[in-house]
Amino acid sequence: MSKRIEVRDLNVYYGKFKAVEDVNLTIEPRSVTAFIGPSGCGKSTFLRTINRMHEVIPGAYVEGEVLVDGNNLYGKGVDPVLVRRQVGMVFQRPNPFPTMSIADNVLAGVKLNNRRIAKSDAEALVEKSLRGANLWNEVKDRLDRPGSSLSGGQQQRLCIARAIAVEPEVILMDEPCSALDPISTLAIEDLIEELKTDYTIVIVTHNMQQASRVSDKTAFFNIAGTGMPGKLIEYDETATIFSNPAVKATEDYVSGKFG
Numbered sequence: 001m002s003k004r005i006e007v008r009d010l011n012v013y014y015g016k017f018k019a020v021e022d023v024n025l026t027i028e029p030r031s032v033t034a035f036i037g038p039s040g041c042g043k044s045t046f047l048r049t050i051n052r053m054h055e056v057i058p059g060a061y062v063e064g065e066v067l068v069d070g071n072n073l074y075g076k077g078v079d080p081v082l083v084r085r086q087v088g089m090v091f092q093r094p095n096p097f098p099t100m101s102i103a104d105n106v107l108a109g110v111k112l113n114n115r116r117i118a119k120s121d122a123e124a125l126v127e128k129s130l131r132g133a134n135l136w137n138e139v140k141d142r143l144d145r146p147g148s149s150l151s152g153g154q155q156q157r158l159c160i161a162r163a164i165a166v167e168p169e170v171i172l173m174d175e176p177c178s179a180l181d182p183i184s185t186l187a188i189e190d191l192i193e194e195l196k197t198d199y200t201i202v203i204v205t206h207n208m209q210q211a212s213r214v215s216d217k218t219a220f221f222n223i224a225g226t227g228m229p230g231k232l233i234e235y236d237e238t239a240t241i242f243s244n245p246a247v248k249a250t251e252d253y254v255s256g257k258f259g
C-alpha cells in the first residue's frame with residue numbers, strides 16, 4: 001500500500017501571503033519522515049498540502065506538484081476527497097466523534113466515503129483496524145462505549161484506527177503526541193514503528209528526541225523572520241541531521257540554541 005511522495009517546486013499561499021516557499025523533497029515508501037523547526041515555519045501547512053487539507057481554508061492554494069507514485073495530487077480533475085482517502089491524517093489533539101461508539105468511530109471514514117459494508121465485514125474491519133492501532137485488547141469488551149470515554153492516549157490510537165480503516169497509502173501525523181503523557185507518547189511511537197512496514201508516514205514534531213527516535217529521515221524547516229515564508233533548510237538521514245548536519249542553522253536548532 002505504501003507510496004513514494006515527490007514534492008517539486010512547491011509554494012503554499014493563504015491569499016497573497018506566501019506561507020511556504022520552494023520545497024523540493026522525496027519521501028520513500030515504508031519510511032517515517034519527521035518535519036522539525038520552530039513554530040510558524042510552515043511545517044504543518046506543508047504537511048496539509050500532502051492531502052490537500054489546507055484547501056479547507058478559504059483563499060489557500062499551491063503552486064508546484066505533489067506526486068504520489070508519479071500521480072500529481074494537484075493535477076487537473078483530481079478529486080481532493082479521493083486524495084484524502086489515499087492520504088490519511090491524524091491531528092494534534094485526539095478528535096474522536098464524542099457521540100459515536102468506539103466501533104462507529106473506527107467506521108466513520110468508511111461510511112463517509114459511502115462504502116456500504118455488511119455487518120460481519122464491519123465487525124472484522126473494526127477488529128483489524130483496532131489491532132493495527134494496538135488498541136483492540138484494551139477496548140474489545142466495550143466497543144459500544146463512546147469514543148470519548150477512552151483516555152487521551154487511547155483516543156489518539158482510536159483516531160489512528162479510524163485513519164487506517166479506509167486503507168490509505170500514506171499517513172500524516174501533525175504533532176500526534178503533543179497532548180499526551182510520556183507513557184501514551186511511547187505507545188504512539190511504538191505504533192509508528194510498526195505501521196511503517198505498511199505505510200509511508202510523515203510526522204510533524206517539536207520533540208527532538210521523538211524525531212530522532214521514530215524517523216528515518218528528517219526535514220528541518222526555518223523562517224527568516226515574521227511575515228516571511230517558511231523554507232526547507234535541510235533534509236537528510238535522521239542520524240546525519242542530529243549528529244552531522246550540513247547547515248549551521250540546523251545544528252543550532254537540534255542542539256537547542258534557538259526555537
